[in-house]
Amino acid sequence: QVQLVESGGGLVQAGGSLRLSCAASGRTFISYTMGWFRQGPGKEREFVAAISWSGTTTDYADSVKGRFTISRDNAKNTANLQMNSLKPEDTAVYYCAASRAVVPRTPSPYNYWGQGTQVTVSS
Numbered sequence: 001q002v003q004l005v006e007s008g009g010g011l012v013q014a015g016g017s018l019r020l021s022c023a024a025s026g027r028t029f030i031s032y033t034m035g036w037f038r039q040g041p042g043k044e045r046e047f048v049a050a051i052s053w054s055g056t057t058t059d060y061a062d063s064v065k066g067r068f069t070i071s072r073d074n075a076k077n078t079a080n081l082q083m084n085s086l087k088p089e090d091t092a093v094y095y096c097a098a099s100r101a102v103v104p105r106t107p108s109p110y111n112y113w114g115q116g117t118q119v120t121v122s123s
Contacts, residue, residue: 002026002098002112009117012086020081022096022114033099034072034079035110038092050103059103086121093118
């Protein structure tokens, strides 16, 4: 069992930065791929980024590539999403999730989800 709690969301102006963190409980954190998804108003949940258990493999949605960076610290049971050059279209609730699969891009392979943190980017 893995419990996930996100933090770090907020309101930021376009061009600004935010760093999201996901704190995981459970000794098996190192076994899981960690992913970030987001869901904007009236939109489906979409993939943002994922990182393998070792941190050696990462994947990003085209819309965030070059602006967002995913990382993890297995000693601290945390996964992070550094978001730079934010745009109004990045406004969404951001969720972290854990999966046994290798950096999947779809929600279904993720077994555990956090409650989400709101990110709002003003123009």
